[in-house]
Amino acid sequence: MDLIRTVDAMQTHADTARADGRTLALVPTLGALHDGHLALVRTALEEADHVTVSIFVNPTQFGPNEDYDDYPRDLEGDRETLEALGVDALFAPSAEEMYPDVDDAALFGPLAWVSVEKLDEHLCGAYREGHFRGVTTVVTKLFHACTPDVGVFGKKDAQQYVILQRMVETLLFDIEIVGVPTVREPDGLAQSSRNEYLDPDEREQATVLYEAVTAAEEAAEGGEQEARAVVRAMENALAAAPDADVQYAEVVDAHTLQPMEYLAPGQEILAAVAVFFGDTRLIDSTFVQVPRS
Ligand code: PAF
Numbered sequence: 001m002d003l004i005r006t007v008d009a010m011q012t013h014a015d016t017a018r019a020d021g022r023t024l025a026l027v028p029t030l031g032a033l034h035d036g037h038l039a040l041v042r043t044a045l046e047e048a049d050h051v052t053v054s055i056f057v058n059p060t061q062f063g064p065n066e067d068y069d070d071y072p073r074d075l076e077g078d079r080e081t082l083e084a085l086g087v088d089a090l091f092a093p094s095a096e097e098m099y100p101d102v103d104d105a106a107l108f109g110p111l112a113w114v115s116v117e118k119l120d121e122h123l124c125g126a127y128r129e130g131h132f133r134g135v136t137t138v139v140t141k142l143f144h145a146c147t148p149d150v151g152v153f154g155k156k157d158a159q160q161y162v163i164l165q166r167m168v169e170t171l172l173f174d175i176e177i178v179g180v181p182t183v184r185e186p187d188g189l190a191q192s193s194r195n196e197y198l199d200p201d202e203r204e205q206a207t208v209l210y211e212a213v214t215a216a217e218e219a220a221e222g223g224e225q226e227a228r229a230v231v232r233a234m235e236n237a238l239a240a241a242p243d244a245d246v247q248y249a250e251v252v253d254a255h256t257l258q259p260m261e262y263l264a265p266g267q268e269i270l271a272a273v274a275v276f277f278g279d280t281r282l283i284d285s286t287f288v289q290v291p292r293s
Contacts, residue, residue: 022049026148061134205241216271
């Protein structure tokens with residue numbers, strides 16, 4: 001596996017693989033890899049002949065009060081994991097390499113942005129101003145650096161997944177977005193690099209996120225037509241955790257990411273929650289097809 005640090009070297013590496021007749025997949029990550037990331041890598045290995053994983057803790061998607069400085073980093077451990085899986089290239093650029101237009105002293109001010117309007121108005125976007133603009137900007141840059149045919153993303157970050165799909169369609173990127181289902185612990189908790197911040201009591205209570213999205217799924221699939229009732233089912237499940245500070249429990253259309261009053265037969269919805277345990281923010285979600293009758 002090649003460890004590549006610069007955009008030029010990455011583009012040359014990708015050109016060589018493509019000239020050899022190989023198809024290319026990219027798995028963008030922030031690093032600190034867990035089983036959820038490994039599922040993305042395994043999917044990429046099935047989807048294409050050549051797999052690049054990028055590890056870049058992207059400053060522009062963290063708000064001023066978020067955990068950019070403290071975000072877990074373990075490049076050496078991640079490198080060994082990816083090598084063992086059979087990944088072809090690890091792209092791990094510096095912040096200066098990815099944002100040459102930004103002074104060290106002003107990391108939050110690049111010259112050019114890519115943003116997708118409207119789809120960031122609800123769910124996480126309502127509470128993390130500028131987050132999705134940071135994601136769409138860095139993913140565009142990673143796509144230009146790695147030139148993949150396929151980009152592989154986790155459906156756990158459901159709003160991100162939908163926004164990237166719509167970005168690729170709308171801006172005519174010749175890249176297929178593949179979504180991988182959420183990988184869960186045996187008790188249902190979605191795997192996340194942030195789970196390691198939970199104390200044992202919070203970790204036990206954190207299963208309410210999974211119980212909430214399961215309750216939403218059961219309500220919608222069971223014929224509930226009022227979005228408010230589906231939200232209530234999630235809120236009731238979350239109320240079982242005394243230390244859960246609920247940021248949101250919402251139901252939106254899976255394509256427009258806008259809330260609705262009633263679930264329409266055949267509509268795909270996204271039910272999602274975000275909850276703080278102390279300073280640790282966890283999310284979970286589910287895409288549900290509303291039954292036709
Ligand atoms: O989902 C993530 O890990 C990040 O948002 C991504 C897609 C790697 C962009 O920095």
